[in-house]
Amino acid sequence: MKKYIKNLRFIRLYSILKGCLLFLLTAIWVIMAIPLKENFDMISLALFLPNVLLSIAVLLFNLLFCVLYGCLLFIIDIILFNFLAPSYSANNTIYILQLTTVGVYITVIFSYYTRLQFERRSSNLAIQEQHETYNMATKEYSKNLLKNQKLKEEIKRMKKLSQTSALLGTSFDSSEDIISGIVKETKDILGLDKVLFSMPNSEKKHYVITEAIGYSQKHMGQPTDNIDEWLEVLKFPVLITDIDKEGRIKLKRYSNFSNASSIIASPVLLKDKVYGILRMESDETDVFSNDDLRVASYITDMASIVVENNYYYKEVEKLAITDGITGLFVHRYFNEKMDSEIERYFRHNVPFSLIMLDVDNFKILNDTYGHPFGDKVLVSIAKTIRSAIREVDFPARYGGDEFAVILPHTTMEGSKSLGERLFERICATKLNELTKSRIKHSLSISMSIGSFKKIYKDRSTFINKVDKKLYDAKSKGKNRIEILK
Numbered sequence: 001m002k003k004y005i006k007n008l009r010f011i012r013l014y015s016i017l018k019g020c021l022l023f024l025l026t027a028i029w030v031i032m033a034i035p036l037k038e039n040f041d042m043i044s045l046a047l048f049l050p051n052v053l054l055s056i057a058v059l060l061f062n063l064l065f066c067v068l069y070g071c072l073l074f075i076i077d078i079i080l081f082n083f084l085a086p087s088y089s090a091n092n093t094i095y096i097l098q099l100t101t102v103g104v105y106i107t108v109i110f111s112y113y114t115r116l117q118f119e120r121r122s123s124n125l126a127i128q129e130q131h132e133t134y135n136m137a138t139k140e141y142s143k144n145l146l147k148n149q150k151l152k153e154e155i156k157r158m159k160k161l162s163q164t165s166a167l168l169g170t171s172f173d174s175s176e177d178i179i180s181g182i183v184k185e186t187k188d189i190l191g192l193d194k195v196l197f198s199m200p201n202s203e204k205k206h207y208v209i210t211e212a213i214g215y216s217q218k219h220m221g222q223p224t225d226n227i228d229e230w231l232e233v234l235k236f237p238v239l240i241t242d243i244d245k246e247g248r249i250k251l252k253r254y255s256n257f258s259n260a261s262s263i264i265a266s267p268v269l270l271k272d273k274v275y276g277i278l279r280m281e282s283d284e285t286d287v288f289s290n291d292d293l294r295v296a297s298y299i300t301d302m303a304s305i306v307v308e309n310n311y312y313y314k315e316v317e318k319l320a321i322t323d324g325i326t327g328l329f330v331h332r333y334f335n336e337k338m339d340s341e342i343e344r345y346f347r348h349n350v351p352f353s354l355i356m357l358d359v360d361n362f363k364i365l366n367d368t369y370g371h372p373f374g375d376k377v378l379v380s381i382a383k384t385i386r387s388a389i390r391e392v393d394f395p396a397r398y399g400g401d402e403f404a405v406i407l408p409h410t411t412m413e414g415s416k417s418l419g420e421r422l423f424e425r426i427c428a429t430k431l432n433e434l435t436k437s438r439i440k441h442s443l444s445i446s447m448s449i450g451s452f453k454k455i456y457k458d459r460s461t462f463i464n465k466v467d468k469k470l471y472d473a474k475s476k477g478k479n480r481i482e483i484l485k
Contacts (some may be wrong), residue, residue, distance in 0.1 A: 011261075012068070013033065018050065023330060032253075033207065043283050046345065052065060053297055059354050065367055070416065072090060074386055089431075105463065108162075108404070113208075115119065118258075144174075144190075147252040149215050152402065155294060168325060170382070173274075176210075176211075177357040178306055178307060178310060179197045179199075179210060179211045179276065180211055181404045182197060182211075182268070182278060182300075182303045183195050183196065183197050183211045183212065183213055183278070184213070184300065185297055185299065186278060186280065187213050187214075187236065188298065189299070190280060190295060190296070192214075192280050192282070193213075193214045193216065193282075194212075194213070194214035194215065194258075194260070194280065194281040195212070195213050195279070195281075195422060196209050196211065196212035196213070196214075196215060196224075196278075196279050196281070197209075197210055197211040197212070197226045197277070197279070198210060198228050198276060198277050198279065199275070199276040199277075200232075200276075200391070201223070203230075203299070204398075205264055206223035206224070206228075206229070206254055207222060207223065207224045207228035207229065207276075208221050208222060208223050208224065208274070209221065209222055209233075215257060215258070216257075216332070220254065221469075222254075222255040222257050223254035223255050224253075224255070224257065225251060225253040225254055225255065225258075225280075226251065226254075227240075227251065227263065227265055228251065228277045228279075230248075230249050231265050231266075231267050231274065231277055232267070232274045232277075234267075235267055235269065235272075235274060236267070236297075237264065237265065237266035237267070237293055237296055238263075238264070238265055238266075238293075239264050239290065239293040240261075240262065240263040240264075240265075241262055241285060241286045241287075241288065242261055242285040242286065243260065243263060244261065244263050258281055259283055260281035260282060260283060261283055261284060261285045261287075262281065262282040262284060262285055262287040263280070263281050264279065264280040264281075264288050264292060264293055264296050264394065265277055265278070265279045265280075266278050266279075266293075266296045266297050266299070266300040267300060267361060268300050268303045268307055269304045269305050269307075269443060270304070270307050270308055270311055271308065271311075275304070275307050277297065278296065278300050278303070280292070280296060281473070297409060300365055309328055314391055318442075320418065321333040322326060323397040325375050325378055325379060325397075325398075326378050326379055326381060326397050327379075328382050328384035328385070328386075328389065328395045328396050328397045328403070329394065329395065329397070330395040330396065330397065331396065331398055331399055333395070333396065334394070334396035334398065334406070335347040337394050337396075337406055337476070338354075338406060338459045338462075338463070339459055340480045341408060341452070342458065342459055342462070344413045345452055346454075350408070350409060350450070351409065351410060351412060351451060352399070352406060352407060352408045352413065352451070352452055353406075353407040353413050353414070353415030353450065353451040353452070354404065354406055354407070354411065354412045354414060354415075354449070354450050354452070354463070354466050355404065355405040355407065355415060355418070355419050355422070355447065355448070355449050355460070356398065356400070356402065356403070356405075356447065356449075356466050356467060356469075356470045357403050357404075357422075357423075357426070357445045357446065357447040357448075357470070358402045358403075358404075358446050358447075358470055358474065359377065359378075359381065359401040359443070359444075359445055359448055360444040360445060360474075361441070361444075361445075361477055362374065362400075362401040363429075364441065365377060365441060368439065368441070369435065369439065373435055373437075374401075376434045377431070377434065377436065377443065378401065380429055380434060382395070382397070382403070383424055383428070384422070384425050384426050384429065385403060385405060385422065385426075386423075388418070388421055388422045388425055389407075389418065389422070390438055392409070393405055393406065393407050393408070394408070396407040402470075405422075406463070410451075411448075411451060412451040412483075415449050415450075415451060419447055419449045419481060420481065422447075423447050423481055426445050427442075427444055427479070428435065429443045429446065431443055444478060444479035445479070446470060446473035446478050446479065446480060446481075446482075447480075447481045448466050448467070448468075448469035448470035448472070448473055448481070448482045448483070448484065449464040449469075449481065449482075449483050449484065450462070450465060450469065450483070450484030451484070452461055466484055469482040469483070469484050470482065
């Protein structure tokens with residue numbers, strides 16, 4: 001476009017110079033024609049007036065008219081001078097006028113030709129400029145189209161991330177639900193085929209696969225590789241575009257769960273320690289970008305917040321229902337569990353039993369060796385109870401030095417067998433091992449066992465019956481078991 005504008009400016013300048021030239025030639029013609037004013041006749045007028053009109057036409061830049069009109073006058077001049085007015089031929093002034101007129105004609109014709117050339121050239125330049133502009137616009141359009149496509153994908157990702165944030169913001173009943181949600185949402189957001197979540201195993205030697213999409217089920221629970229161990233130290237996301245060319249770590253796989261070449265690994269943190277690692281994998285190289293790494297990091301950051309919130313929620317819940325010293329359930333929660341078992345008994349006729357036990361002479365132990373020692377005795381008994389009962393059983397600190405264990409799906413025979421085993425283990429506890437001081441006393445307990453029956457009707461009645469049997473064991477000399485029949 002700049003070339004085109006520059007060319008137009010040149011054409012205008014040339015037109016002005018050309019007009020000045022023609023005006024000069026016309027002036028010369030007029031000056032030369034003045035001496036002939038005495039001899040002017042029809043022939044002179046025929047020569048003079050048309051040339052004046054031609055000059056005016058030139059000054060108005062009507063070049064096409066000038067060319068046609070000039071050609072016509074040139075023919076008239078030749079006829080007049082050479083055939084009709086031979087007497088003028090001998091006059092040098094007339095010859096000069098004729099040559100001047102011919103110069104005007106030639107200048108007009110040359111000007112028109114030159115203008116045509118300039119216009120054609122300008123047209124070509126304009127077309128070239130338009131073509132270049134079109135090519136540039138096409139390239140810019142392609143770039144903008146690609147940018148728009150990326151922006152659309154980014155917006156779609158952001159929307160999914162927002163949905164994921166809302167999903168992870170809801171409460172989860174278990175850590176497994178959190179992990180499953182993270183893996184599924186990561187797959188949907190990034191559009192991947194392989195996503196897994198690994199966590200340290202119980203021995204904390206290796207990380208094992210706990211949740212995965214795109215892997216065989218036989219690999220669940222299998223150890224991963226040393227990348228997870230590397231991230232346990234780094235504690236920030238990493239992008240590996242080609243594992244064979246990765247200079248930061250030499251890969252060591254502990255199982256054949258994957259043959260990935262491109263990997264994104266991002267840790268989920270709990271109390272500044274690695275809780276687990278989210279991984280995205282591809283068998284091809286250079287699949288993932290920094291944008292993918294940023295999205296993965298954002299997901300694990302959200303997951304870290306949710307995991308930590310869930311952890312503290314469980315801790316608070318645990319503190320609300322468990323005893324601070326023994327770790328067993330508190331009296332209030334014990335009552336709720338008892339009501340639940342009684343309701344199930346009446347609805348489905350499912351049997352359950354109750355064991356209650358009390359430490360003999362606990363006040364003497366406290367007074368003699370101090371309350372810290374007494375707390376150690378309670379903690380030791382709680383550990384023994386937990387180790388002796390089943391997972392479905394419900395141990396509680398009923399109050400002071402008194403304990404209770406609800407045994408779901410258990411008849412009197414089963415509860416007696418468990419009670420006797422528990423009694424022996426507790427009484428076998430060596431108090432000297434609980435403190436550096438010399439302990440002269442031995443540990444013994446009194447215990448009562450009962451199975452729920454319809455005649456008891458409610459919780460209070462049943463507990464009072466079993467508790468009365470515990471009182472009977474105390475009154476009969478302690479260190480014994482009483483059965484509610």
